[in-house]
Amino acid sequence: xxxxxxxxxxxxxxxGVLCAALLFAPLAGAVDEVQVxxxxxxxxxxxxxCSASSHSVHxxxxxxxxxxxxxxxxxxxxxQVIYQHNKSTEGxxxxxxxxxxxGNDDALDKGVDETDIAYIHTHGSSDQTNRNxxxxxxxxxxxxxxxxxxxxxxxxxxxxxxxxxxxxKACQAGQYxxxxxxxxxxxxxxxxxxxMWNSFHGDSSCGNFVNRYVEDYADHSVYDxxxxxxxxxxxxNRILKDRDDCPTSVVFGSSKSARxxxxxxxxxxxxxxxxxxxxATMWYISKCDPDNGMKLP
Numbered sequence: 001x002x003x004x005x006x007x008x009x010x011x012x013x014x015x016g017v018l019c020a021a022l023l024f025a026p027l028a029g030a031v032d033e034v035q036v037x038x039x040x041x042x043x044x045x046x047x048x049x050c051s052a053s054s055h056s057v058h059x060x061x062x063x064x065x066x067x068x069x070x071x072x073x074x075x076x077x078x079x080q081v082i083y084q085h086n087k088s089t090e091g092x093x094x095x096x097x098x099x100x101x102x103g104n105d106d107a108l109d110k111g112v113d114e115t116d117i118a119y120i121h122t123h124g125s126s127d128q129t130n131r132n133x134x135x136x137x138x139x140x141x142x143x144x145x146x147x148x149x150x151x152x153x154x155x156x157x158x159x160x161x162x163x164x165x166x167x168x169k170a171c172q173a174g175q176y177x178x179x180x181x182x183x184x185x186x187x188x189x190x191x192x193x194x195x196m197w198n199s200f201h202g203d204s205s206c207g208n209f210v211n212r213y214v215e216d217y218a219d220h221s222v223y224d225x226x227x228x229x230x231x232x233x234x235x236x237n238r239i240l241k242d243r244d245d246c247p248t249s250v251v252f253g254s255s256k257s258a259r260x261x262x263x264x265x266x267x268x269x270x271x272x273x274x275x276x277x278x279x280a281t282m283w284y285i286s287k288c289d290p291d292n293g294m295k296l297p
Contacts, residue, residue, distance in 0.1 A: 009291045017231060021256060021281040033070045033080040033162070034268075035112060037089045037120035039063030039139040048087060049139055050145035051103065055206055058121040059085050061169060061214045068218035069268070077269065082109055089120070091144035094136070096154035101142050103152070106160040113161045117268060121210075124170030124199065128292075132179040134173045135198070136164060149178075156192025156277075164271050165196045165226060169210065169234075174199030174248035176296060179282045180265040184250055188277045195262050195274045197250040200229045202290025204245045205236065223270045227251060227263035227283060230269075235285050246288035246296060252277035 023158075038059030042052035062085065072078035093111045095103030105113040112118050123137040125146070133150040147153060155163045168174070174197065178184065188194045213233040221229045227249035234247035251272025253259040259281045266272040289295040 003291070004077075010108070012033065014198040016286045017228075017283055018072065019283045020283045021159060022182065022185075022278045029186070031079045031104050032269075033083040033115045034066065034078070034117040035082045035084055035115040035120070036154045036214065036218065037139075038085045039120070039122040039137065040136070041086050041139065042123070042184060045141055048141060050141050051121045052137055054071060054152065056263040057206060057208055057210060058169075060208070061121045061210050062170045063168070064211045064214045065218045067215070069117075069221065072147040072222065073267070080109075084110070085139070087140040089122070089143060091137040091138045091152075092142075094147045095152045096140065098157050099154055100144070104156065104242050105155075109192055113155050113157075113163045116162050117165045117167075118163060119167045119169070121169040123170065124173035125222045126172040126175040126178050127183070131175075131177045133186070134175055134178055136170055136173060146156065150257070151184065151186075153187040155187055155188070156189045162193060164193050165266075165268075166194070167199065167230070168176055168197070168199040169204070169214070170199055171203040172179065172200065172292060174201055174250065174282075175293060176201045176248065176284060179248075179250060180281070185278060187221065187250055190276045190278055192252070192277050194277065195252055195271065196227055196266065197252075198227065199248060200234070200290070201246040201248045201288070202244075202293025202297060204234070204247075204290070205238075205243075218268075221267050223267040224265045226266050229281060231285060235288065237288070242289055242291045243289065244288045244290050246285060246290045246293065249283045251283070254278055256281065263283055
C-alpha cells in the first residue's frame with residue numbers, strides 16, 4: 001500500500017511511499033535538451049581528475065539513460081542529446097556565477113542549467129553535521145571537485161536557465177535529513193524552472209544491474225511518472241540492516257497538488273508547470289534503511 005502525507009511523517013506508518021512537504025519563503029526554451037554525465041574515472045590530480053574509487057559502470061548507465069532520448073530524437077520527438085563524461089563533467093559548468101567567480105552553469109551545450117533534463121552517475125555526499133547540503137563529485141579537478149547544493153548550485157538564476165529535472169545516481173544526494181532542514185532550499189529560486197531532483201537517501205549500491213533499472217526508468221518516464229517511477233525502479237530492500245537502496249524524489253512547486261501532479265504525471269515530454277517554487281515535497285519509501293542515512297519514517 002502507498003501512503004502520502006505531509007511532513008512530519010507519522011512514527012509507526014506501514015511501509016509504503018510517503019512524502020514530506022516544506023514551504024519556503026520566496027527569494028528576492030523551446031529546444032528539448034538532455035545532458036548525461038557518467039563520471040567513472042577518479043584517479044586523482046596526476047590525471048587531472050578528482051580522487052575517489054573509479055567505477056566503469058557510471059558511464060554505462062549514463063549512456064543507457066541517453067538511449068531513450070536518442071530514440072525520441074530519431075523519431076523527431078527530441079532535439080538534443082549531450083554527453084559530458086569523466087573530465088567533461090567540470091565544476092564550473094555546475095556552479096552558478098552568483099555563487100562562484102568561476103561558475104558558468106548557463107554555458108551553451110556545457111552548463112547544466114542550460115539543459116532541460118540532466119542525468120549524472122557519480123559519487124555523492126551530504127553534510128552529516130549541520131544537514132544543510134548535498135554534494136556531487138566532478139570528474140575534472142581544474143576548478144572544484146565537490147559541488148555543494150548550498151554554496152555553489154543555483155538553478156534558475158537568470159533568463160537562460162532551463163534545468164527542469166535532475167536525476168542523480170549518487171549516494172546521499174537526496175538525503176532526507178538535509179531536506180527536512182531546508183537544505184534543498186538553496187539550490188533554486190522562487191521563479192526557477194527546476195521542478196524535480198531525484199537521487200538517494202543514504203548510500204546506494206552500484207553495479208551492472210543499475211543499467212537495467214535506469215533503462216526501465218528512462219523508457220517508462222517519457223510522458224509520466226518521472227518521480228514515481230524513480231522510486232519504483234531504484235528501490236532495493238536488501239534485507240540486511242543499513243543496506244537498502246532508498247531513492248527519493250524532491251519536487252518543487254507552489255502547491256501540494258501541483259507537486260503531486262509532477263511526481264505522478266510529469267515526464268520527459270510532459271514536464272508539468274508546478275508554479276513558483278515556494279514549497280517542496282519529498283517522496284520516499286517508508287522504513288527504507290540505508291547505510292549513511294537514518295531509517296526513513
